[in-house]
Amino acid sequence: MFFKKKKEVKAEQRGDFQEVRVLVDGGYKPERIVLKEGLPARIIFDRQTDSACFDQVVFPDFNIKADLPVKEDFFVELTPKEKGEFGFACGMNMYHGTLVVK
Numbered sequence: 001m002f003f004k005k006k007k008e009v010k011a012e013q014r015g016d017f018q019e020v021r022v023l024v025d026g027g028y029k030p031e032r033i034v035l036k037e038g039l040p041a042r043i044i045f046d047r048q049t050d051s052a053c054f055d056q057v058v059f060p061d062f063n064i065k066a067d068l069p070v071k072e073d074f075f076v077e078l079t080p081k082e083k084g085e086f087g088f089a090c091g092m093n094m095y096h097g098t099l100v101v102k
């Protein structure tokens, strides 16, 4: 049997923070984002679809609920304080992504 691993992208460290871009179009690309524990993170959402499904993005573990503009970069800033996997989703909880904190 073969298992296809979901694409995982590591945030790029820039001095005292880490940054990653997420394309929003029929889902979140990448779906799995690797972050370093304790380092402030900037997740840049690049929403290219006007589907109402992606009007909001929600990070329940970080108490973040944000409105995503269309065709405009939107920054979500958070600091992962513990290791583990933390989900995020569209406002309707249909499309999902995961922050993998190492």
Ligand SMILES: [Cu+2]
Pocket: 052, 053, 054, 090, 091, 092, 093, 094, 095
């Ligand atoms: Cu949705």
